[in-house]
Amino acid sequence: MPRSAVAIANEVVRIESVCQWIGVDLPDVSGRSVKVHCPFGVVYHVDHGAESAFRVYPDTNSAYCFACGTAYRPVSLAAQAWDRDGDRQGVALDLLDRVGFRPSSLAEEWTQVSTREPEIDRAALGLALQVFGERVSPRWGEVQFQSPVKEVLGSCMDLLDLVRTREDVELWLPSCKEALRRALGGIEDHG
Ligand SMILES: [Zn+2]
Secondary structure, three states: OOOOHHHHHHHHHOOOHHHHHOOOOOOOOHHHHHHHHEOOHHHHHHOOOOOOOOEHHHOOOOEOOOOOOEEEHHHHHHHOOOOOOOOOHHHHHHHHHHHHOOOOHHHHHHHHHHOOOOOOOHHHHHHHHHHHHHHHHHOOHOOOOOOOHHHHHHHHHHOOOOOOOOHHHHHHHHHHHHHHHHHHHHHHHHH
16 A cells, blocks of 8 residues: 555545444534534533534544544544544554455556557558658658568558557557668668
8 A cells, every 4th residue: 555544544434424433423414514512522521522512524524623622534533432542554444444445446446547548540550650651762652562661561560459558659650660761771772
C-alpha cells in the first residue's frame, strides 16, 4: 500500500458510517452538517453530554466537538470510540474492511483506466508508412517490392500487429521510418 491505511480510510470511509457504527444516531444528513450528542460527552464534557456539541460535517468527512475541543476524522473517531487509540493502523484496516475496500482496488482501477485507450488504427499507420516511402523515394512504386525495402516493409507490418498502445505507436512509426530510409538509401546507392 503506497499511502498509509489511515489516510486511505479517512478518504474512503464516510464519517456518517463511523457515527452509525459507534452508536451515534444521525438525523437525515443529506449533505448538511448536523449537531448531535457527543459519543464521549458523558465522560469528557463538563455537562456530561447534556448539550449537543458534536457536529458532523459530511462535506469534509469530519466531525468536531465543541465541548471536547477535538476534531475527528473517520479513523480517529472510531479509534477513540473503540478504545483503540494506540492502534489507528489496525482501526483503519477494520474500517476499510467494513466498506469492502481491498488494498489493490486503486491499482486495479488505474489499470482499467489506462487500458481503456482508443483503438489503434493500424490501417492508418500502415498508410502513413507508405506515404513516407513515396515522399522519400521517387521510385517508391517499384522499389517497395525490392530488397531490402520489401523485407523492411514486411517486418514493419509484422510489428504493427503488436502495436497496442500510444507508446507503441510512438516507438513503431519513427523506428520504421528510419529503417525504411536506410533501406531506400541502400537501393539508391546501388542504383
Ligand atoms: Zn465531545
